[in-house]
Amino acid sequence: MTERTAGLARDRNRPPRHRYRLGVMGGTFDPIHHGHLVAASEVARRFALDEVVFVPTGRPWQKDAREVSEAEDRYLMTVIATASNPRFTVSRVDIDRPGPTYTVDTLRDLRTERGDDVDFFFITGADALSAILTWRGVEELFGLAHFVGVTRPGHELSVPPKEQVPEGRLTLMEVPALSISSTGCRDRVSEGDPIWYLVPDGIVQYIAKRGLYHDDEPDHAGHQTAPAGGGSGLPANRLPDIERASGTERGGIL
Numbered sequence: 001m002t003e004r005t006a007g008l009a010r011d012r013n014r015p016p017r018h019r020y021r022l023g024v025m026g027g028t029f030d031p032i033h034h035g036h037l038v039a040a041s042e043v044a045r046r047f048a049l050d051e052v053v054f055v056p057t058g059r060p061w062q063k064d065a066r067e068v069s070e071a072e073d074r075y076l077m078t079v080i081a082t083a084s085n086p087r088f089t090v091s092r093v094d095i096d097r098p099g100p101t102y103t104v105d106t107l108r109d110l111r112t113e114r115g116d117d118v119d120f121f122f123i124t125g126a127d128a129l130s131a132i133l134t135w136r137g138v139e140e141l142f143g144l145a146h147f148v149g150v151t152r153p154g155h156e157l158s159v160p161p162k163e164q165v166p167e168g169r170l171t172l173m174e175v176p177a178l179s180i181s182s183t184g185c186r187d188r189v190s191e192g193d194p195i196w197y198l199v200p201d202g203i204v205q206y207i208a209k210r211g212l213y214h215d216d217e218p219d220h221a222g223h224q225t226a227p228a229g230g231g232s233g234l235p236a237n238r239l240p241d242i243e244r245a246s247g248t249e250r251g252g253i254l
């Protein structure tokens, strides 16, 4: 055997180079919280994903009835929350495309960006999955990605009718139950309640810095500081009872 043919024989014994496996985690992320991050991390592990790209929506048309924070704020929060995970990235495809956000466009744009050698896994929580038949171009969706529906407390994980989902294009998966929602986080901030540990620390700080989810400006409405960083920053009449009772200056429970 020549050196060259020996090399070829070795190549034949090697497992074929695997196709790149890309998870796609779409969401409004207003704000991003640990429920999103745990779902993405669990799916990444189960499906041996090379990367999960988080895609903040531009204009989430099914949330038109309420005010959604500026896309740049939601984008930056997503970058901050995912920065420490080398497999997590963030895409601007949805926020840079004008008009309402449709997942068919997200997946088409990502395909154009990433090329044909990539398998897509679109991650969705039980609530979003149960509404999937109302999504634009649903008949095309399951051809563009494998869908992974994850459990979410308070929502039943149900499968769309068989005739709508091609064989083998949807997997249902249980993930650790985190009863956290962006709505709950926004409500807590506007009530002056803490969101530490529901969202990454950097998100608490970003929300305070930008004054998000408060009716007033940040400096007037309670600038929350990190637990180890001194006083709560909340006006005295908004301090939680335990802090007032102990008279502590550190506000450690916020």
Ligand SMILES: Nc1ncnc2c1ncn2[C@@H]1O[C@H](COP(=O)(O)OP(=O)(O)OP(=O)(O)O)[C@@H](O)[C@H]1O
Pocket: 026, 027, 028, 029, 030, 034, 035, 036, 039, 123, 124, 125, 126, 127, 128, 129, 150, 151, 152, 153, 178, 179, 180, 181, 182, 183, 184
């Ligand atoms: N706690 C959670 N566990 C599992 N999946 C979740 C959780 N929270 C959100 N998801 C999923 O993440 C995706 C993006 O969710 P989204 O950004 O709308 O957050 P949300 O908490 O549902 O927001 P809001 O309360 O404003 O409706 C959706 O597919 C949703 O089902």
Ligand SMILES: O=C(O)c1ccc[n+]([C@@H]2O[C@H](COP(=O)([O-])O)[C@@H](O)[C@H]2O)c1
Pocket: 025, 026, 027, 028, 029, 055, 057, 060, 062, 063, 101, 102, 103, 104, 128, 134, 135, 136
């Ligand atoms: O394509 C659609 O018509 C469509 C309708 C509603 C939601 N989605 C997508 O579902 C993901 C979660 O959306 P949301 O509104 O629950 O944050 C996000 O990627 C959205 O773009 C998509």
